[in-house]
Amino acid sequence: xxxxxxxxxxxxxxxxxxxxxxxxxxxxxxxxxxxxxxxxxxxxxxxxxxxxxxxxxxxxxxxxxxxxxxxxxxxxxxxxxxxxxxxxxxxxxxxxxxxxxxxxxxxxxxxxxxxxxxxxxxxxxxxxxxxxxxxxxxxxxxxxxxxxxxxxxxxxxxxxxxxxxxxxxxxxxxxxxxxxxxxxxxxxxxxxxxxxxxxxxxxxxxxxxxxxxxxxxxxxxxxxxxxxxxxxxxxxxxxxxxxxxxxxxxxxxxxxxxxxxxxxxxxxxxxxxxxxxxxxxxxxxxxxxxxxxxxx
Amino acid sequence: xxxxxxxxxxxxxxxxxxxxxxxxxxxxxxxxxxxxxxxxxxxxxxxxxxxxxxxxxxxxxxxxxxxxxxxxxxxxxxxxxxxxxxxxxxxxxxxxxxxxxxxxxxxxxxxxxxxxxxxxxxxxxxxxxxxxxxxxxxxxxxxxxxxxxxxxxxxxxxxxxxxxxxxxxxxxxxxxxxxxxxxxxxxxxxxxxxxxxxxxxxxxxxxxxxxxxxxxxxxxxxxxxxxxxxxxxxxxxxxxxxxxxxxxxxxxxxxxxxxxxxxxxxxxxxxxxxxxxxxxxxxxxxxxxxxxxxxxxxxxxxxxxxxxxxxxxxxxxxxxxxx
Numbered sequence: 140x141x142x143x144x145x146x147x148x149x150x151x152x153x154x155x156x157x158x159x160x161x162x163x164x165x166x167x168x169x170x171x172x173x174x175x176x177x178x179x180x181x182x183x184x185x186x187x188x189x190x191x192x193x194x195x196x197x198x199x200x201x202x203x204x205x206x207x208x209x210x211x212x213x214x215x216x217x218x219x220x221x222x223x224x225x226x227x228x229x230x231x232x233x234x235x236x237x238x239x240x241x242x243x244x245x246x247x248x249x250x251x252x253x254x255x256x257x258x259x260x261x262x263x264x265x266x267x268x269x270x271x272x273x274x275x276x277x278x279x280x281x282x283x284x285x286x287x288x289x290x291x292x293x294x295x296x297x298x299x300x301x302x303x304x305x306x307x308x309x310x311x312x313x314x315x316x317x318x319x320x321x322x323x324x325x326x327x328x329x330x331x332x333x334x335x336x337x338x339x340x341x342x343x344x345x346x347x348x349x350x351x352x353x354x355x356x357x358x359x360x361x362x363x364x365x366x367x368x369x370x371x372x373x374x375x376x377x378x379x380x381x382x383x384x385x386x387x388x389x390x391x392x393x394x395x396x397x398x399x400x401x402x403x404x405x406x407x408x409x410x411x412x413x414x415x416x417x418x419x420x421x422x423x424x425x426x427x428x429x430x431x432x433x434x435x
Numbered sequence: 436x437x438x439x440x441x442x443x444x445x446x447x448x449x450x451x452x453x454x455x456x457x458x459x460x461x462x463x464x465x466x467x468x469x470x471x472x473x474x475x476x477x478x479x480x481x482x483x484x485x486x487x488x489x490x491x492x493x494x495x496x497x498x499x500x501x502x503x504x505x506x507x508x509x510x511x512x513x514x515x516x517x518x519x520x521x522x523x524x525x526x527x528x529x530x531x532x533x534x535x536x537x538x539x540x541x542x543x544x545x546x547x548x549x550x551x552x553x554x555x556x557x558x559x560x561x562x563x564x565x566x567x568x569x570x571x572x573x574x575x576x577x578x579x580x581x582x583x584x585x586x587x588x589x590x591x592x593x594x595x596x597x598x599x600x601x602x603x604x605x606x607x608x609x610x611x612x613x614x615x616x617x618x619x620x621x622x623x624x625x626x627x628x629x630x631x632x633x634x635x636x637x638x639x640x641x642x643x644x645x646x647x648x649x650x651x652x653x654x655x656x657x658x659x660x661x662x663x664x665x666x667x668x669x670x671x672x673x674x675x676x677x678x679x680x681x682x683x684x685x686x687x688x689x690x691x692x693x694x695x696x697x698x699x700x701x702x703x704x705x706x707x708x709x710x711x712x713x714x715x716x717x718x719x720x721x722x723x724x725x726x727x728x729x730x731x732x733x734x735x736x737x738x739x740x741x742x743x744x745x746x747x748x749x750x751x752x753x754x755x756x757x758x
Contacts, residue, residue: 168558175555176571179635182586183574185603189589201601202589229437233445241452248456249487258480264488271495273746275696277718277735279498281505281728285512296441300448305494308487337467337479338460366579368699369715373722385581389703392585407585411578418577422570425577429643 190214190404197401214405222402223379224409227387231413234296234371234383235364238303243357245304246311247349251341253312254319255327265316272309279306280373287374294376302374303364311356314431318352319345351424358421359428362414384410456486506732510725520733530734533712537741539626540633540694540713547634548690549683552641556649557671569646573639580636580699587632588704591618619704625711632700637693641686648682649675681752688749692742714738 188202196208218224253265283302284293292298322345330340346353368385375381379390388406391399418425463482467475481488509516524530555572559565575583592602596614600606605615618628652675660670676683698715705711707720714734721731 165561168561171554172558172562172568175551176568179571179575179638181603182590182635186586186589198601200599201603201606203603203606226437229442233437233441237445237448237452240449244453244456245486245490248460249484252480252483256480256483258477261480264484267496268491269750271491273692273742273749274495274499275692275735275738275742277696277715278502278739279495280718281722281732281735282498282501283494284722285505285728296444297448301490302494305490308491309495312487336464337483338464341460362577366581368579368581368702369719372719385579385699388579388581388585389699392588392703393706403585404589407582411582414577414579415574418574422573426573426643429573429576429640430647 186404186407189401190408192401192404194399194401197404214401215409218402218405218409222387222391222406224384224387224406226380227382227384228409230381231365231383231385231410234299234303235361237296238300238307238364239357239360241300241304242307242311242360243353246308246356247315247346247353248341249308250312250315251319251345253316255345256337268309268312268316272313276306276369284373293374294378294381296381299371299374302370303367306370307360307363310431311360314356314428315349315352317431318349322348351427354421355424355427355431358417358424359431362417362425365414459486502732502735505728506736508729508732510727510729512728516729520729523730524733524737529712529717530714532710533707533714533717536626536711536713537695537697540630540697541691543627543630544633544637544694544697545687545690547630548638548641549687551634551638552645552686553679553683555638555642556646557675559646560649569642572642575636576639576643578636581703583632583636584700584703587628587635588619591628593617593620619711620709622710625705625709629700629704629711632704633694633697636700637690641690644686645679645682648679652678684752685749688745688752691745692749695738695742714741 185202188205189197191210191212191214192202192205193209193211193213196205200208219228253261253268287293287298292301326344326348327340330344335343365383366385367383368389371383371386372389375383375386379387382390384406388403388410391403391406460483463479466482467479470478505512506520507516507518508514509519551572555569559568562568589601590603591605592600593605593615594600594602596609600609600615602615602618604618609615616624619625656674656678657670660674661667665673696715697713698719701707701711701713701716702719707713707716714737718731718734718738721727721734
């Protein structure tokens with residue numbers, strides 16, 4: 140990159156503009172991108188550095204002066220051991236994995252029916268799913284909360300799995316329906332000729348070739364459920380024993396007024412770690428999920 | 436520690452849902468074999484849809500109607516309240532502040548994400564480190580808003596003039612000889628500071644959509660314009676941008692809807708103090724602090740009504756984009 144930045148600009152001539160003249164304009168391009176990338180990465184870098192600094196140094200000097208002081212992993216130890224973040228990490232996993240598995244399983248069955256079976260009402264169901272995809276979650280909170288209070292489901296994981304399942308299904312169905320509908324007709328005809336049942340066709344023909352689409356849905360929903368704060372705050376209540384990472388971090392923020400800032404840095408990184416690993420390892424599927432979100 | 440029963444319950448749910456589905460579809464398959472053909476073609480698709488339609492009905496469709504109904508009831512949902520809750524929306528200053536802030540979110544978040552998204556999509560298209568640059572901007576879309584809020588609390592950290600600044604932004608300001616700013620408290624900067632975090636976390640989404648749309652454009656027109664002597668800016672402004680229009684509209688509408696739903700950043704960074712409240716936070720407080728289900732429902736209806744026209748615009752733009 141430095142090599143690109145320092146490439147000497149060709150001498151400016153008085154010749155009329157031809158496409159080759161684009162060369163001298165590359166320096167502003169690199170500088171702008173460098174600035175944008177800086178603004179987007181420096182905040183994460185700053186927090187990462189801070190999370191390895193002792194409490195006193197965090198509150199008195201900036202992270203860029205970390206080299207002058209001491210580095211420590213105490214923040215992570217404290218936050219995981221005494222701060223309850225070990226439990227929160229486990230809670231996040233226990234909330235996310237079952238919800239996503241249920242969403243993908245049920246979603247792919249429904250998407251298959253919508254994509255490969257013709258019946259009266261198919262169009263209506265598809266349109267309804269797309270409309271519900273865009274419904275602000277807030278519109279559903281009060282009735283579901285009242286239902287949960289009456290049924291004793293507030294504060295339970297079963298309750299929050301079901302809420303996430305209901306909210307996430309339209310997206311799963313939407314994305315997978317598009318994918319199933321795009322599969323070539325011949326494969327299904329061949330299966331029908333072999334006398335395969337609908338269930339066999341779904342399990343042996345449709346699902347095996349849909350790996351990437353199913354992965355996109357699963358990864359996107361995983362990150363969505365993992366990152367959720369509002370639904371967890373509302374349906375899990377105030378008990379820190381059941382709080383996922385997002386709730387634990389936000390509780391720590393409201394509890395800290397100056398004191399305990401060093402814990403916040405490590406806590407935020409614990410909350411970010413799983414989505415970041417998924418992002419770097421499975422970027423392709425994650426991006427496809429983002430794109431599908433736009434294609435309503 | 437996490438109780439063992441909770442882990443077992445999670446495992447059981449994870450295994451039971453797919454197992455139940457398989458069992459259900461197997462039963463449906465047996466039914467298919469015995470049912471007369473006509474009934475079979477009508478009934479079987481609905482039996483396949485049922486496992487999805489039940490949760491969607493319970494958690495989305497029914498609450499949608501019920502919220503409208505509850506917005507006409509009193510705080511405890513017991514007695515009829517007529518339009519009282521809507522009168523509160525019209526007359527209360529806290530609602531007005533929240534609405535004004537959401538309008539700011541709408542304009543600045545959408546504008547910020549579109550400008551950044553277009554800039555990154557267009558500029559990275561021509562460089563060799565495209566993947567790295569795009570990854571830097573897209574990464575924050577994967578992390579929790581809560582974590583983003585913590586990251587930026589450290590960026591916006593304020594200490595009185597004279598003391599060494601620990602927040603990156605104030606360190607830059609004081610190094611340049613300016614006075615440090617209390618970004619999140621000062622009412623001149625705090626809303627913009629919160630929205631800035633939103634842009635930082637959402638611009639990657641705009642970048643992904645716009646970049647994909649840009650790659651899908653045929654290069655001929657752009658090249659023709661350049662050969663005819665158009666500068667890069669002119670070619671972008673008069674050739675590329677009009678072609679990108681459907682993608683820009685779709686992106687703008689989706690970001691605009693997220694501006695109405697903004698919650699996490701405000702909740703974590705200021706909790707709506709210092710005149711930074713937004714509709715979603717107001718609703719949360721009505722639900723849990725005031726425990727007024729009627730007002731909370733009316734706020735939800737308002738939120739949905741505000742988002743609805745944008746969604747219609749989005750649906751139409753999507754139709755035009757031919758997706």
